[in-house]
Amino acid sequence: MELDQLRYFLRIAETKSFTRAAELLSVSQPALSRSVQKLEEELGVPLFVRKSRVVELSDSGSKFKIRAEQILTLVDDTKAQLTDDGKTGRIRIGAIPTVAPYFLPTFLKTFAKNFNEATAEVYEDTTKNLLHQLTQGEIDFAVLALPINEKHIEVESLFEEELLLALPRHHELCDKAQIRLKDLEQIPFVMLDEPHCLSTTILSFCRNRSLQPVIVGRTNQLSTVQELVSLNHGISMVPRMAEQLDHAKTRVYRSLSGTPLKRTIGVAWDPYRFQSRLVKSALKTLREHCQAIQK
Numbered sequence: 001m002e003l004d005q006l007r008y009f010l011r012i013a014e015t016k017s018f019t020r021a022a023e024l025l026s027v028s029q030p031a032l033s034r035s036v037q038k039l040e041e042e043l044g045v046p047l048f049v050r051k052s053r054v055v056e057l058s059d060s061g062s063k064f065k066i067r068a069e070q071i072l073t074l075v076d077d078t079k080a081q082l083t084d085d086g087k088t089g090r091i092r093i094g095a096i097p098t099v100a101p102y103f104l105p106t107f108l109k110t111f112a113k114n115f116n117e118a119t120a121e122v123y124e125d126t127t128k129n130l131l132h133q134l135t136q137g138e139i140d141f142a143v144l145a146l147p148i149n150e151k152h153i154e155v156e157s158l159f160e161e162e163l164l165l166a167l168p169r170h171h172e173l174c175d176k177a178q179i180r181l182k183d184l185e186q187i188p189f190v191m192l193d194e195p196h197c198l199s200t201t202i203l204s205f206c207r208n209r210s211l212q213p214v215i216v217g218r219t220n221q222l223s224t225v226q227e228l229v230s231l232n233h234g235i236s237m238v239p240r241m242a243e244q245l246d247h248a249k250t251r252v253y254r255s256l257s258g259t260p261l262k263r264t265i266g267v268a269w270d271p272y273r274f275q276s277r278l279v280k281s282a283l284k285t286l287r288e289h290c291q292a293i294q295k
Contacts, residue, residue, distance in 0.1 A: 001039065001042060003071075003072065003075060004035070005035050005036070005038070005039045006068040006071060006072055007025070007072065008021065008025060008027075008032055008035050008036060009036060009039060009047060009061075009064070009065075009068055010065065010068055010069065010072070011024055011025055012032070012036065012048065012055060013048075013057055013061065013065055016054040016055055016056060017054060017055065018032055018033060018036075018055065036048070043060070043064070045058070045060040046058050046060065046061070047060060047061035047064060048061055069136075072137075073137055073273065076137055077273065077274035080274055080276050081274060081276075084276045084277050084278070085277070086276070086277030086278055086281060087115065087117050087118065087278070088117045088118055088278075089118055089119075089276060089278050090118060090119045090120065090121060090278075091111075091118065091119075091120050091121070091140050091141075091278060091279055091282045092120075092121045092123060092138065092139040092140050093120055093121065093122050093123070093139065093140065093141060093142070093143070093282075094122075094123045094124075094125060094130040094133060094134070094139040094141070094142035094143070094144075095122065095123075095124055095130075095142065095143045095144065096124070096125070096126065096127055096130065096142075096143070096144045096145060096196070096197065097124055097125075097126070097192075097196065097220075097221070097222065098145070098192070098196065098197075098198045098222050098239055098242070099143050099144065099145070099239075099241070099265060100122065100124040100143075101124075102239070102241040102242050102244075102245055103143065103241055103265075104122060104143070106289070106293070107285075107286060107289050108120055108122075110285060110289050111282060111285060114281075114285055115278065115281070115282070115285075118278055120282075123138075123139050126195045126196060126197075127144050127145070127148070127197050128195065130142040130144060130268075131148070131150050131153060131268070134153060134268060134269060134270045135152065135153070135270055137270070137273055140269065140275070140279045140282075141267050141268065141269040141279070141282075141283060141286075142267065142268050142269070143158070143265065143266075143267050143286075144197070144265070144266065144267075144268060145197045145198070145201065145263050145264065145265060145266070146263075146264040146265070146266040147264075148266070148268055150268075152270065152271070152272060153268050153269070153270060153271075154268065154269050154270070154271040155266050155267070155268045156266055156267050156268075156287075157264055157265075157266045158264075158265050158266050158267055158286070158287065158290040159264075159265055159290050159293075159294050160262050160263070160264050160265070161239055161240045161241060161262060161263060161265060162239075162240045162255065162260050162261065162262050163198075163201070163202065163237045163238065163239055163240070163260075163261040163262065163263060164237065164238055164239075164240055164243050164253040164254060164255060165179060165184075165235065165236075165237055165253065165254045165255070165256060166225075166226060166229045166235060166236045166237065166238045166243075166251055166252075166253055167229065167235050167251065167252045167253075167254065168229055168230060168231075168232045168235075168250065168251065168252070169230075169249065169250050169251060169252050171232070171235070171252070173187075173235075173254070174252050174254075178257035179254055179255075179256055179257060180256065180257050180258060181206070181209055181211055181256060181258070182211070184206075184211060184213070184235070185211060186214060187214065187234075187235055188214050188215075188216040188217075188233070188234035188235070189213040189214060189215050189216065189234050189235060189236060190215070190216060190217040190218070190219070190225050190228045190229065190233055190234040190235070190236050191203075191213075191215055191217075191218055191219075191225065191236060192218065192219060192220065192221075192222065192225060193218045193219065193220055194218070196220075198222075198239070198263070199218075201261075201263050202237050202261070205261045216233065216234050217233055217234060222238065222239075222242055225238070226238065226242070226246065226248070226251060229251055230248065230250035230251050237261060238253065239263065265290075267283065267286060269283075
């Protein structure tokens with residue numbers, strides 16, 4: 001039994017597809033199939049149930065998956081411990097799309113200055129996928145919006161930021177001295193797709209205050225939301241970190257009067273996985289960086 005066979009098996013179990021797993025692993029599908037076949041012959045049991053469009057784990061495969069994950073975790077953690085000098089190596093940082101392009105560039109500059117012999121890899125994805133990557137050991141920590149209610153994940157708050165109302169420059173609300181939540185009734189909203197936690201935060205805030213936003217468009221990119229606002233397709237709510245980097249003359253950002261809408265940005269990691277000295281130092285640098293930008 002080889003480690004690559006275990007990695008191949010787990011990727012197929014995750015994707016439920018030999019074709020997709022082969023693409024992600026950068027191997028040919030015949031080679032992947034032969035590897036799994038040899039593994040099944042060695043174990044003497046079928047690991048997958050082949051169906052017309054997907055493959056699913058057999059009962060034996062489900063049991064073997066638990067052991068395969070434990071074996072690879074032990075191997076990866078052992079390698080990390082043996083090469084851990086606190087200066088070299090790599091860290092793998094995850095971030096949600098409404099944080100990654102606005103927050104990470106300045107942090108990565110700080111990281112590069114403090115750890116010039118190390119490398120940082122960035123993985124941008126939704127909260128759900130990042131949490132999965134944490135538990136699989138594919139990333140070391142993730143910067144995302146709280147709260148996170150996931151078992152076996154450690155979470156720490158970093159800072160709060162306001163969500164600002166984004167308006168077309170000549171929108172009627174721009175003339176108001178104060179904009180209240182009730183002023184937004186019946187005004188079309190454009191938002192991110194549902195997998196993005198920013199939309200959940202906005203909708204929960206509005207509904208808890210008896211406002212049901214009229215949503216006329218959804219997209220995957222915050223920059224697209226901003227452009228749709230400029231085109232008077234609707235209004236939206238945007239994190240302050242995105243507003244600070246927006247130099248367009250076609251949009252206006254305003255705070256809501258009363259209690260402003262805020263979100264909490266935090267960092268999450270799997271406490272059951274080995275953390276190298278480099279990762280611990282990077283987390284310390286992350287905390288210090290967040291304190292500095294909040295002053």
